[in-house]
Amino acid sequence: MRRLQLISALLLLNLALPASASLSRLHLKNGDVLTGTIQSQSAELVSLLLPYAGLVSIKRGEILQISTPAAVVPMAEPATASVPDVVVITNGSKNKPWSVELDVSASNRHGQQDSSVLNLVLAAEYNHQHWRTSLDSHFDYELKDQARKTHQYDISPGLDYFISPRLFWRGSVDYHYNHLASDYRNLDFSTGPGYAVIQQPKLTLDLVAAVGIKKAYFREDGEVSRFLLFGDQLNYKFSSLEWDLKYQLTEWPLELYSDGNWMHLLNQPIDFLYFDREVTANLGLRYKLSDKIRLSWSYQYNQTDIELRLPGIDKFSLDIKDFRQKLSIGASF
Incomplete structure (x- = not known):
């Protein structure tokens, strides 16, 4: 059951995030939050391109969750903030700033x-x-x-x-x-x-x-x-x-x-x-x-x-x- 949940989360992540087009937020277990563009993913590593440090590889076991900003609200609609989609990965490196x-x-x-x-x-x-x-x-x-x-x-x-x-x-x-x-x-x-x-x-x-x-x-x-x-x-x-x-x-x-x-x-x-x-x-x-x-x-x-x-x-x-x-x-x- 745990493996099925992980696979489902990864499928949702791949649907919600183009690998190199949109920004993603990685919430690490040590409290850090990294914002960048996901370049590639595997069962063990996530490669994230950061604007200040370049390409870094982070173990999934050190990641608490991965989130993406919500889609931009059209101009004609009221400017209300919507809740970002969040994909939780139960397993996740300490990327010190x-x-x-x-x-x-x-x-x-x-x-x-x-x-x-x-x-x-x-x-x-x-x-x-x-x-x-x-x-x-x-x-x-x-x-x-x-x-x-x-x-x-x-x-x-x-x-x-x-x-x-x-x-x-x-x-x-x-x-x-x-x-x-x-x-x-x-x-x-x-x-x-x-x-x-x-x-x-x-x-x-x-x-x-x-x-x-x-x-x-x-x-x-x-x-x-x-x-x-x-x-x-x-x-x-x-x-x-x-x-x-x-x-x-x-x-x-x-x-x-x-x-x-x-x-x-x-x-x-x-x-x-x-x-x-x-x-x-x-x-x-x-x-x-x-x-x-x-x-x-x-x-x-x-x-x-x-x-x-x-x-x-x-x-x-x-x-x-x-x-x-x-x-x-x-x-x-």
């Missing part, structure tokens, strides 16, 4: 040169209806022969609004502070459209095209500030292309990921110093030791293209390039 990832890398070396390195990476994300909020932060500290070689941190909050399941608009801020560099503080504001090019359970790719303003602050007593005679602040306008790729291998507990930003500067506040572009790219591999603990290897590449252009002499490159590899242990929640 938030996630947190933390990676730590540390090393200590003693020999001809003593060195200590500490790297922290924190990434958090929260999804609510058509909104996605994110926060990325990095902290790097390196000590060599009791002298600081690296001491910097980044904080990057962002907010996405999904216009459709794939198209969204992003606004973000990037704050970078370097305790040792002459350009000790950089502050970027950017906004622009993004598109989820690939939305699959094992493969996702987001692209964002943005424009913004970059503010660079220099130490008043620094050599660079005195040499260039421009004061302690520069403002740039820029365009950028961001990408975020994740691929989960099917047969191995491995995840390949790549993210980065290509930035082109649109104005030049200093005539003889030409800033062309900045590129930041990360390529990494995560190996899951358990559902929450993983080992991570990452390769980071940073490049800033700068040219010194003085009258009567050839252009002189002042490009800055930085390569880093890192092995860390992390956890996801």
Whole structure:
């Protein structure tokens, strides 16, 4: 009898819901309510396309009920709300609206040169209806022969609004502070459209095209500030292309990921110093030791293209390039 009720409910659901045309509400046993478009169904899983998280698969045993909004009332009729059709499935994953990832890398070396390195990476994300909020932060500290070689941190909050399941608009801020560099503080504001090019359970790719303003602050007593005679602040306008790729291998507990930003500067506040572009790219591999603990290897590449252009002499490159590899242990929640 229980199986007959389940089959009847599924038949009613298939009649009431076109698989990819109308919105559906999934009420989970943990209290969450997900609204999206059902892409496919089986006796064990329901695949739902969410406007903020892409395609997700949910076990039927974790679903309390599935409902669909009532049909639109014709304009000539009184605007009275009708009760939505509800299909109850007695059996139903916990699709948490938030996630947190933390990676730590540390090393200590003693020999001809003593060195200590500490790297922290924190990434958090929260999804609510058509909104996605994110926060990325990095902290790097390196000590060599009791002298600081690296001491910097980044904080990057962002907010996405999904216009459709794939198209969204992003606004973000990037704050970078370097305790040792002459350009000790950089502050970027950017906004622009993004598109989820690939939305699959094992493969996702987001692209964002943005424009913004970059503010660079220099130490008043620094050599660079005195040499260039421009004061302690520069403002740039820029365009950028961001990408975020994740691929989960099917047969191995491995995840390949790549993210980065290509930035082109649109104005030049200093005539003889030409800033062309900045590129930041990360390529990494995560190996899951358990559902929450993983080992991570990452390769980071940073490049800033700068040219010194003085009258009567050839252009002189002042490009800055930085390569880093890192092995860390992390956890996801």
